[in-house]
Amino acid sequence: MKAASVKIIKDELQHLESKELRELCLKLARFKKENKELLTYLLFEAHNEEEYINGVKLEIDELFDSVNTKSFFYIRKSVRKILTTTKKYIRYSKKKETEIELLLYFCIKLKNFKPSIKRSPRIQNVLTTQIKLIKKAVETLHEDLQFDYNEKLLELDL
Template sequence: MKASSLKELRDELKIYPPEQLQALCIRLAKFKKENKELLTYLLFEADNEQSYVESVKIEMDESFESINRRSTYLIKKSLRKILRDTNKYIKYSGIKTTELDLLIYFCRKVRTSKIPLSRSVALQNIYVRQVAKIESVLAKLHEDIQIDYQDDLRFLKA
């Protein structure tokens, strides 16, 4: 089965009554966990972006606390999982400042949680890629907003 384009889907959804749209959304949420998470964000958390960012940061803190530090391999796997979840939450939001806040927080946690970046090239690469991603997102924003994040970026590069 070939998936329809967004325009075709949008045009088709216009003809459905609200009750059927609600049923379609519920069915979509039952199908996959990410769909349910996105719908939860859109319905309950999109109105208050700051509390959404704080809840994601709390979840990141818990994940950093549970990192298995027995080997660099396990640290790398844990960091990738935290980063994968963070990128998923960034994707739900779609707001660049939220993306910056969460990526900067991730990098700060890596720096302050005594993860031995110098022992593993893979760990260094994860960190360096995120700093580069922060720089590229920051370059796309307005100059006033860029100034707000310059101190954070200097800390991450030091």
């Protein structure tokens, strides 16, 4: 089965009543975990972005605390998983400020991680790439916010 385009789906949704839309949303929530997470964000957390960011930061902390530090191979795999999770939460929000805040927090946690990532060029490349993405996102913001975020980037010392 080939999926319909977003425009076709949008046109079809306009013909449905609110009860039918509610049932479709509930079916989507049951179908996949990410759909449920997105609906949770839209219904409960989108109105308070600061609280959402703090919740994601707590989850990032927990994930960094659970990293297996026996070898850099395991550390790298865990770091990639944490980054994937962070990017998923950024996708839910679609706000540049949220993206920058979460990526900055991820980079700070990674830079301060023990054992030091300086002995692993591949993990350092992950950090460098994320910093480039942060800088690119900062350029799209208002000048005052650019200044604030550039100050935070300087704190990373890179």
